[in-house]
Amino acid sequence: MKSPVGWGKRLAIVAVAALAVFSTALPHASAEQLAKILFGSQKLPAATAAKSYGFYSKGCFSGGLAIATDGPTWQAMRLSRNRRWGHPTMIRLVEKLSRDAVADGWPGLLLGDISQPRGGPMLTGHASHQIGLDADIWLTPMPDRRLSAVERENVSAISVIKKGGLTVDERIWTAAHARLLRRAASYGEVERILVHPGIKKKLCETVKGDRGWLRKVRPFWGHDYHFHIRIGCQPGSSGCKPQAATARGDGCDASLAWWFTEEPWRPNKNPDAPKARDLMTMNSLPKECRAGLEAPAPVSEATVTVGGGGTAVAAAPAAPAESITIERIVGAPPVAASAFAPTPNLGVPLPRPRPAD
Template sequence: MKSILQAAARLTGIAIAALAFSGLEPSGASADELAKNLFGSEKLPAMAAPQSIGFYSKGCFAGGVAIATDGPTWQAMRLSRNRRWGHPTMINLIEKFSRDATADGWPGLLIGDISQPRGGPMLTGHASHQIGLDADIWFTPMPDRRLSPTERENMSAVSMVNEKTHLVKDRLWTPAHTRLLQRAASYPEVERILVNPGIKKKLCDTVTGDRTWLRKIRPFWGHDYHFHVRIGCQPGSPGCKRQEATAAGDGCDKSLAWWFTEEPWRPNKNPDAPKARDKMTMASLPAACRAVLSAPNPVSEAAVTVGGMGSAVATAPAPAAPETDTVDVGAPPVPASAFAPTPIKRPPLPVAKPSSQNR
């Protein structure tokens, strides 16, 4: 069965890669159909070599895997959304992060949204999370028992920030929260971690010693209940659009002070305007995303689910090859660097002022 899955993944990967560079329009989904409806209805990933296509807020991905609902050091939340899917490097990183965080003294991760099985715009919620390289982690620690499916749907995360002052609630914030974010920022794959501006300020005011990792901590609206981990484009994804590099400094400067003026919090002048995901058609996405939609499914979700209680490891799609103009699906497997020891490395740098492209 494994060989059949991998052979199909290679063939589909070739087709998707060829489409990405041919400029041809695939058959199937109509160009004017709403992308969120098509991608939101997919229950399983595209069986192909792992490949992110497009940008974080306008794209899709193939060859995704799902993180198990329960692992020794994590639990997945909001299971009905079916958003436990991501690029294999993203899923591997979450597992490693959960183990390292537990070793640091955190009880375990509660995992929120990652991506839909094939990415793309979601029916509700996020503008990003479309190419399998974003993941939300709750600030609420994992309890010392397994949550029921009902609890996972209805349990609320705890906001760490006062909505009026935009400052952290000191009675809730602990040194363990700081260590958790520092650990997340330590991985070279991670390019950005989005947090509420109040949390960024708390870190700027309290972190001593090595502060280089603060460069990856980016202030943005929301993100008071959870933090958003974003990794960079991975090898084997030549159609993945990289995010602009961050600027020098730790971000504890005028770019942070802007968040504590009135400007960011002014009421929306047109609150009823449709969000980008609500009007994004298939024509808005890279052409290869239509091939991702028409790609075959794996035989079952179990065949592409990674991790879990014990030693369960999935039969995943073929691993990514080095980045080239075409995807060489016959290349030797590339080890997931997320499993390597956590290196000491200077993180990327933040921009002077946040925007939707550079958050």
């Protein structure tokens, strides 16, 4: 997820143009059609049991809920994207985090993207967020007033990383940021939290006492103005593909130090190469995704909105939890690197890499 000013306007232009061409093909999705067009056109979820199909970056889900645009302890941003949807477990977890964060002293959450109503690849932005189990939370505290619809489209989140650098900006970073991340990591459902490497480094240097929760906090490109929560495959979703296990320990080791070398920040040699979402057809996704596209929708969004006075609709019965693991996303780092070494002068530009979370 990116946060440039005017993102919502550009997304709207892309969506309108794309849907004008492809909307006549709905609801019967062929194997050759681009999945991002078909899923990006859906306004409401599939009114079936809550299930996730496939992997975080190649799948879909049904029976989703939307978090209300406004709650007592949160505000949803970029409303034009219609990405406030997720598996009921994820939506309820975000609402719970907002309440607990306020109790911890955070003013309230500004919510970024969760998923599209039926998941699937998006017209723009994320590689993941496809199965209703990912959510982005801004690192900018919620203001003490309700933002207008225009502000929610154009106000930019504030990066906590020094401009052009790799470490946190001490003028912006606070102990409250660390408490917020710790609270998010405290939930058993949360398998992983993606942050900028500089944030992980700061936590490694400053967290005292219990450091076990740091294992869930993983460094990744982008994520300097928001953090990404990922929960595991939920009961009843036998078609959901879990991730491989994270390494043991708190992650404050050579795997973190790799991010402070030149290698991960080298400019992309082929920036014009198409993204996976630009090539992904319905034939690329689990077969259940086609049925999910053609499934009937609820009567209205009001029947599937949770929080802020909305109605929470449970879609899946309880069942034994599955064991979820995390995939390794980088190659072996230099053994001699130190996670606590000063940030090197890389001698190359530090581009803002594509988010591929």
